[in-house]
Amino acid sequence: MSLLDRYIEDTALHMGLGHRARNLIEVLVDYIHSLPDGVHGLRRRFDAVGLGEQFPADGRPQRLLAGQLECAIGRGELAVLARRAAFPTGMFAVVAADLLPGLLDVLEQQARQARPMAVPLRQRGNPAPVPRAIRGSVLRGLSWVLVAGALLCLTGWIHQKTRVTSAGTAAAAERQTPPRLSLVNHAGVIDVRGRLPGEADRRKVWSALVGHYGQARVSGDIQRDPHARAPRWLDRMVTLVPVLRHPGLSLSFSGDTLHVDMAALPEADRVTVSDTLRRGFGHLQVTGLWDSGRVALARLPADPDHAQLVAALNQGAIRFEHKSPVLRADGLDMLRASALALRAADPGLRLEVAGHTDSLGTADSNLRLSQQRAEAVVAELQALGVPAHTLQARGYGEEQPVADNRLEAGRERNRRIVYSVIR
Template structure:
């Protein structure tokens, strides 16, 4: 995994500094200067990201598990600035590369020790590795020029000593010999020192962006991509789907923009984006959706399709049954009204994990706001349920971990801990047939129940 972390850091703007960057980042996670690993946990807790951090300690994180602004909040602005100064790069470059590297480093460091206090030798070694300049990769060019200068100096001295001295040539006996003349001093040859060029800090890279709006079949697109090839590919796909006469807007190309990781998925999704009034936007791995101009049924349908197509992306603006139900709760609603709305909600997790996916964050935020407005004595059980695949104990353990993760996230979002209780049921309470994939999917659920009934 370490080689992967270093490679990704190089691609995220660290370049030849990638190995040292990873070493410095890892050192900061265990250093008493920054409060050690417990200090990192506290900073993430203070930033409302504690559950996210702890999920990396239980399961290897996926790429793009953390955003640069989240990294800056959890890692600490002072530490980001310190690393930037040591490496000669911008703080933005540290945050960009750190967002990709930190989750994997946490997973690596906590694999054997839940509270690491020292760096393993293979990580500590990275602290002492300097970047390799291009000149060094092609040989010791500076040594060649220094030797050449020395040889030239020796050659000048040799020529001067070999030249006949006219002042001491033979003369007639009757002519007094002139006084000896001291040889002319040889000019000192200065050594030429070839200074290696100072490595320039890499330009900060930015995520690819795109905004697309459909108004009566007329498509307007604006954004910024990394290359002309990406731009042409997207433009060709848009023309094929909607027609050249129906396209307008501008897509710029910027070499300091990261590749659009969403490109393939967007092109595959274009047939689903024909609804008039739909607006979507990409900013790196964040997807925003605006379906407010669409009829209710279309809002649900398109939101579900986009969730499926862009699974794992951080999404905002999706319109689900639960979204509508939570938005429709009237002032003074009862606990029963609340759980009816909550049970329309789907909470998604990474496969075989209790890590809540990025696309579930917004609906949980809406749920937290509704729960905080419930009657003061409301107590709600958050039940975790599984399908029948696997062992009974394994299913029970995972369902409990997932229920715990949902409660932790809601508490992180401001719900009073005393309002919620987590309970795992495993596969003991199915609501559909476990013999089919559709049935198993329905059985894998989070269910809310009013306590005391």
């Protein structure tokens, strides 16, 4: 395994990025290699904007902030890289800034290892006579070389056959399509449509809907698609069929994502349904959910004062991947609603965006994580149009708990983002 592959695996594990880590890092590597002189070219970009001290000549690059990365490579280029990595721009800036120093270190190590070793020239003169014992050792060595060569040929043939089989399996995996299913309550009638891999999957969904709502209140068509992947959400969805009793509710599954449309539901029902779906499909990327924060922002008067705005912002929960600064999809929903309110606020408003963690892990790692999460929120809000001067990110780590860290419920309350007015 190469140094880069090992770095990608570590990033996937420690930052909670999973399979997305490889794509993000490959985008960064491609960008660095596209610059004149690669790593050195990137260093010159930081020098040009007065950030050369982040890359000392005799040591590892220092930790970067998202704003410093944006200053060096430009907002437009950053947005392009974020789209290629399939990340929101603000989140990409925070994660890329955190990864870049270590990534540059890995690339420079690989470059040093790839340099050819200098081979000393043989001294002039007659070669020394070879002793008989050495000649015997050479002959025995040649015999072993012939045996090893035969084994290598056999191993190579087996490996080639295995690669052909693996390539066929990989190609078949690439041909697979995401399973899809949409369920909409139209005035009490459940309309269901989609493409699932097997007849058993289709019957499971249809039977659950008919069993709960009756044959007359279920319509639509679920097609069988043998190329569709097995849905990870099917069994859970079947158990949550009763949630569809709300007229106007729409659930759309595609691959490992779920989009919920509950615009037609009363506010109280939106929060209740969202809590149910959040618990049921926490392993998916879910958008369209509501919580008390989104309701509070929707209820704000046309011209709220600073205290009203901050109180509404702090009712919302911004969720991240486990021990990671990467925002979950429903966290992005809350930030979109927050950005609308902040863009309409008093231009003189200044807010601190504070990140807090639970006590699991070391104090240093928690302080760093809280700062990264605060920066991720600020970067995403700025990407959504909030003026840069409005927000200031600060991490407090585990220093200011609001609940008992010995209990999971308490740790969940302590993992939070808090807004406060800077006076």
